[in-house]
Amino acid sequence: MNRVMSDLALGVRLAVGGSRKSWARLALQGVGIGLGVALLLFAASLPSVMEARDDRQDARNPVTEGAGPAPLLAIEQGHPFRSEYIRGSYLKARSPEAPVPPGIDRVPGDGEIFVSPALAALLDAPGGELLKPRFPQKVIGTIGQAGLQNPNELHFYAGDAKIQEEPDGNTVYGWGVPNDGGGLNPVLWLLSVVGLVVLLFPVLVFVGVATRLAAAQRDRRLAALRLVGAAASRVRLIASGEALAGALAGLVVGFGIFFAVRPSVNGISIAELSTFSSDVMPAPALTVTVVVAVPVLAVVTSLVAMRRTIIEPLGVVRDQKPVRRRLWWRLVPVAAGVALLVSQIGELSATARPDPWPVVTGIVLLMLGIPVLLPWLVERVVFTVRGGSPALQLAVRRLQLDSGTAARVVGGVAVVLAGTVTLQMTLAGVEQDVRTNEEKEASFSYLTINPDPAVDPGAITAALEKTAGVDGVHEIGRTFGELNSGEYVVVTIASCEALRSQATVPDCVDGKAYVVPFSNGLVEAKAGDVLTIKKSGERWTVPAVETVEGTRPGLVVTPAAARGLRAEQFELIAVLDGAVPDVAEHTRNALAAYPWQMHTYFVGQDDTNEAERVFGVIRRALLAGSLLTLLVAAGSLLVVALEQVRERRRPLAVMAASGVPRGTLARSLLWQNALPLAISTVVSLATGIGLGVLVMRVSGSSVAFDWAGIGLVTAVVVGLTLAVTALTLPSLRRATGALGLRTE
Amino acid sequence: MSIGHALLGLLEGGPRHGYDLKRSYDERFGQDRPLHYGQVYSTLSRLLKNGLVTEAGVEAGDGPERKRYAITDAGVTDVERWLSTPEKPEPYLQNTLYAKVVLALLSGRSATEVLDAQRAAHLTTMRELTKRKVDGDLADQLICDFALFHLEADLRWLELTAARLDQLAVEVTR
Amino acid sequence: MSLLKAEGLFKSFGKTHALDGADISIRAGEVVAVMGPSGSGKSTLLHCIAGILPPDKGTVHYSGQDLTAMNDSKRSELRRTEFGFVFQFGQLVPELTCLENVALPLRLSGMKRKDAERASRDWLARLEVDGVADQRPGETSGGQGQRVAVARALVTRPKVIFADEPTGALDSLNGERVMHLLTTAARETGAAVVLVTHEPRVAAYSDREVVVRDGRSRDVEFAR
Numbered sequence A: 001m002n003r004v005m006s007d008l009a010l011g012v013r014l015a016v017g018g019s020r021k022s023w024a025r026l027a028l029q030g031v032g033i034g035l036g037v038a039l040l041l042f043a044a045s046l047p048s049v050m051e052a053r054d055d056r057q058d059a060r061n062p063v064t065e066g067a068g069p070a071p072l073l074a075i076e077q078g079h080p081f082r083s084e085y086i087r088g089s090y091l092k093a094r095s096p097e098a099p100v101p102p103g104i105d106r107v108p109g110d111g112e113i114f115v116s117p118a119l120a121a122l123l124d125a126p127g128g129e130l131l132k133p134r135f136p137q138k139v140i141g142t143i144g145q146a147g148l149q150n151p152n153e154l155h156f157y158a159g160d161a162k163i164q165e166e167p168d169g170n171t172v173y174g175w176g177v178p179n180d181g182g183g184l185n186p187v188l189w190l191l192s193v194v195g196l197v198v199l200l201f202p203v204l205v206f207v208g209v210a211t212r213l214a215a216a217q218r219d220r221r222l223a224a225l226r227l228v229g230a231a232a233s234r235v236r237l238i239a240s241g242e243a244l245a246g247a248l249a250g251l252v253v254g255f256g257i258f259f260a261v262r263p264s265v266n267g268i269s270i271a272e273l274s275t276f277s278s279d280v281m282p283a284p285a286l287t288v289t290v291v292v293a294v295p296v297l298a299v300v301t302s303l304v305a306m307r308r309t310i311i312e313p314l315g316v317v318r319d320q321k322p323v324r325r326r327l328w329w330r331l332v333p334v335a336a337g338v339a340l341l342v343s344q345i346g347e348l349s350a351t352a353r354p355d356p357w358p359v360v361t362g363i364v365l366l367m368l369g370i371p372v373l374l375p376w377l378v379e380r381v382v383f384t385v386r387g388g389s390p391a392l393q394l395a396v397r398r399l400q401l402d403s404g405t406a407a408r409v410v411g412g413v414a415v416v417l418a419g420t421v422t423l424q425m426t427l428a429g430v431e432q433d434v435r436t437n438e439e440k441e442a443s444f445s446y447l448t449i450n451p452d453p454a455v456d457p458g459a460i461t462a463a464l465e466k467t468a469g470v471d472g473v474h475e476i477g478r479t480f481g482e483l484n485s486g487e488y489v490v491v492t493i494a495s496c497e498a499l500r501s502q503a504t505v506p507d508c509v510d511g512k513a514y515v516v517p518f519s520n521g522l523v524e525a526k527a528g529d530v531l532t533i534k535k536s537g538e539r540w541t542v543p544a545v546e547t548v549e550g551t552r553p554g555l556v557v558t559p560a561a562a563r564g565l566r567a568e569q570f571e572l573i574a575v576l577d578g579a580v581p582d583v584a585e586h587t588r589n590a591l592a593a594y595p596w597q598m599h600t601y602f603v604g605q606d607d608t609n610e611a612e613r614v615f616g617v618i619r620r621a622l623l624a625g626s627l628l629t630l631l632v633a634a635g636s637l638l639v640v641a642l643e644q645v646r647e648r649r650r651p652l653a654v655m656a657a658s659g660v661p662r663g664t665l666a667r668s669l670l671w672q673n674a675l676p677l678a679i680s681t682v683v684s685l686a687t688g689i690g691l692g693v694l695v696m697r698v699s700g701s702s703v704a705f706d707w708a709g710i711g712l713v714t715a716v717v718v719g720l721t722l723a724v725t726a727l728t729l730p731s732l733r734r735a736t737g738a739l740g741l742r743t744e
Numbered sequence B: 001m002s003i004g005h006a007l008l009g010l011l012e013g014g015p016r017h018g019y020d021l022k023r024s025y026d027e028r029f030g031q032d033r034p035l036h037y038g039q040v041y042s043t044l045s046r047l048l049k050n051g052l053v054t055e056a057g058v059e060a061g062d063g064p065e066r067k068r069y070a071i072t073d074a075g076v077t078d079v080e081r082w083l084s085t086p087e088k089p090e091p092y093l094q095n096t097l098y099a100k101v102v103l104a105l106l107s108g109r110s111a112t113e114v115l116d117a118q119r120a121a122h123l124t125t126m127r128e129l130t131k132r133k134v135d136g137d138l139a140d141q142l143i144c145d146f147a148l149f150h151l152e153a154d155l156r157w158l159e160l161t162a163a164r165l166d167q168l169a170v171e172v173t174r
Numbered sequence C: 001m002s003l004l005k006a007e008g009l010f011k012s013f014g015k016t017h018a019l020d021g022a023d024i025s026i027r028a029g030e031v032v033a034v035m036g037p038s039g040s041g042k043s044t045l046l047h048c049i050a051g052i053l054p055p056d057k058g059t060v061h062y063s064g065q066d067l068t069a070m071n072d073s074k075r076s077e078l079r080r081t082e083f084g085f086v087f088q089f090g091q092l093v094p095e096l097t098c099l100e101n102v103a104l105p106l107r108l109s110g111m112k113r114k115d116a117e118r119a120s121r122d123w124l125a126r127l128e129v130d131g132v133a134d135q136r137p138g139e140t141s142g143g144q145g146q147r148v149a150v151a152r153a154l155v156t157r158p159k160v161i162f163a164d165e166p167t168g169a170l171d172s173l174n175g176e177r178v179m180h181l182l183t184t185a186a187r188e189t190g191a192a193v194v195l196v197t198h199e200p201r202v203a204a205y206s207d208r209e210v211v212v213r214d215g216r217s218r219d220v221e222f223a224r
């Protein structure tokens, strides 16, 4: 035991060494591993972030049942405003003991309101006047953290004396009810899984790479130890000691970065992503995992890489030809991953979440397959390159001798690239669906109003008709049924005039029936199908239908064709003049007298295009993430390149002395960086696109290619290659000066 | 090793008795083989005969040990010629070379030049030997190599001496 | 008539005056040994006259051109085409095979790979190391490596070969063999050799010697 410790200590001492060079190496390792550790810590905080949000959400769920008269009445309501959605509750206290919702200090009285900081900001911002009519109350305070899910949430609590107790339960006896919630939409869920894997996997790869910085030198040093008679087991221990030193430095740096960055998470502009920094607490179990796994990973990587040194100490000392890599086991993860994903095709429907493990395991295996396969592939390619310029020859020969280091670094790059491409494709697929929908809506312009049954429709109609930009108001009916296949169908009953506002029905006459297909082309009902009406249980046979374009998928029937059908719900449709700016908001303001008695939904050309914004934000976040990872990768590549120049100082100096132009040497460096990167880019694009197609098949969305994004990422890789090479040039210049010729 | 040149060199510092000369010589060059008086007087009388030294007065008493000798101009020229002519490169030269270096230092001449001239002479010989070796058969090669290694040893000694001249100058002139 | 002539060279590294007024003159085809104790400035002199290092003061003329007035790329080209170099060790590119190492300067001058390698193989044979043509330098012995280096220096048929302690890392037998092969080949191709060495037996392969001491050189020929 004593000897084990002393060998480990010798390793640490060799790593720290005391010379400036070894400190620089340790610092680089620390930063490299530290970035990874910081990312891992943030990932490890996700559970606590989610939990804190859920806890606060639960805490503001009303307790609707209790003994005696309810002390409080509450109606939850959402107000759409342009592309924002403002949620909150209208409250009426019926006793002084009325329970106070979390985040505020008292129940607001009639005409008073508490707003979240983000809502206060929105109201004060330019354009806020358009929202003010819907919040005429006196602002008496802001909602604290306890009442908000995230720092940028738009939320309010307003007092309203007009609220009456309703039979379906607007009574509140207290606050705080656990709620299982709906969970994430399956496609989003899949996206998150892919995203997490894509972000975290390269981190692991880079931790591995960082521990192998200056590896050639270290191998030689350890080979020398081996030559003077150290047993293999002792060399392993010493190597572990060296790796440990780097990993520990990385942990320290990582925690430093984590705590330095943590305060800025509540400034994130996308509300759903913004987080109270106090919520960001790495889960203890996961933290321990990180703290243990990083050094273990470092040690294992360095031990695996040490195999050759240990078996063949002379080979390292003498730069012999390395052993060729074998292929078969490198194919295993890729093959297994593809098989798993293929087996899941079609399992994920719009609502059902499949067993997550095959999908996640498949993705992880496929991603793992890239860095495993790349060293073999790079080696294979560099061994087949023949001829070419002296610069290419130098690079190729160099890579033949040691393609491993470069391949490992670009393996990390490849995972990022593949993941980014996959995510971009998945996004593009989802976006395409959303866009088709939007385009369809853009050719119409109307606001639907679902009023509370207690409200007099006449009064609403009157209010609407007085509003500028409202071209007409129609009433339509709705009912809901189920086909024999179990498919759920919405039936809209409306006059031809009302229909025209929401579907393309040029030759509509009373008595016709239509079906509007879903955006993915699916038609749900056809003539002769039997529909069982939900509420009454009556059966109704679908008449002859025409398929038309429209904004609301389902059956659309004119009154004469709707014989035997009774509308369960009525809604008003205000046809809007798209030429009037902000017409939807003005119309909503016209209905501000009914703050909680109705829901509105606008169909038409938004001035701020929702999809554009959301997808833009997501795409930018994704791009930023992958750029960050690529930057880390470029950093590793740079370190490796600098190392290699330093290591080969003498031959480089001699070549320069014998008149080899610097340009040739620089070009050979470029080739040396570019070849592995080019190979990895091709592999990762192929994997990314393949994985994208598989994932989209699994999730059942349409396959789309985001060529612009793929092009951009590829361009970035090319740029990084050039940048890394350019940054290596000064050290090349230094090495090729006459000073490089000096024998120590 | 030319005792005559050595004595002449020592006389350049000023006139001396024969006994003095013997002592100086033994001190500097005669570590293992001190001069006999006979050698000193026979050499001095040869130099006297050749006009390289003169008698510079006699002290009271008789016998040759009472005579003082001084170097003549011809003697100085002779020393100079001797110093500037490299020795024929052959093994076991060190005594002579050492004497030359010391006398050059004593008399304020350039010891470096003595060494350089000697190096040149040695190298010339080594070049000839190398040529013969390269063109010759194995026997030639072995014989030449023997000579070459010895000459190399001389040259190494020369280089070493050259590197320590400053130190030596301090010591001999003390 | 001298092919390469340097006058009054000064070169300092910080406080060290590596060259302190050195002169040297090399005639076409002659083998000149540059001798002197270690640290006397021999290598610095070689670097300066070969156009690797610009001197602080002084001129270097090579067949009528002033090296000190040339820019770096011009000097590079001169070194590549007119000069050849052999150093003590570590001069072969470790990744390339010995054959490719020798062929490298030819390929840099635009020769086709096949032709370059054919010529290189001949040179390796001449230096009696064709056996290691396809091995990497790391797999050869010191003597073989130096011979490969000599082959590389000669393959472009340079006018001057600069050799800085070419036998410094070899035993005497190997060292002499390398010297013999180097000087013979140089004489056959008419190349001059500037041979930096502190070993007399190596210097004996030269036609004459130049001694460097404390950054100053004594070149007997130069005065003439």
Ligand SMILES: Nc1ncnc2c1ncn2[C@@H]1O[C@H](COP(=O)(O)OP(=O)(O)O)[C@@H](O)[C@H]1O
Pocket: A739, A742, C013, C014, C016, C017, C018, C036, C037, C038, C039, C040, C041, C042, C043, C044, C045
């Ligand atoms: N790049 C350099 N930096 C600092 N000092 C140097 C450098 N090159 C040479 N010197 C110094 O210049 C002197 C001469 O060096 P060098 O020419 O290598 O001598 P030699 O080759 O004769 O052994 C030495 O003192 C050496 O330390």
Ligand SMILES: [Mg+2]
Pocket: C042, C043, C044, C164
């Ligand atoms: Mg030197």
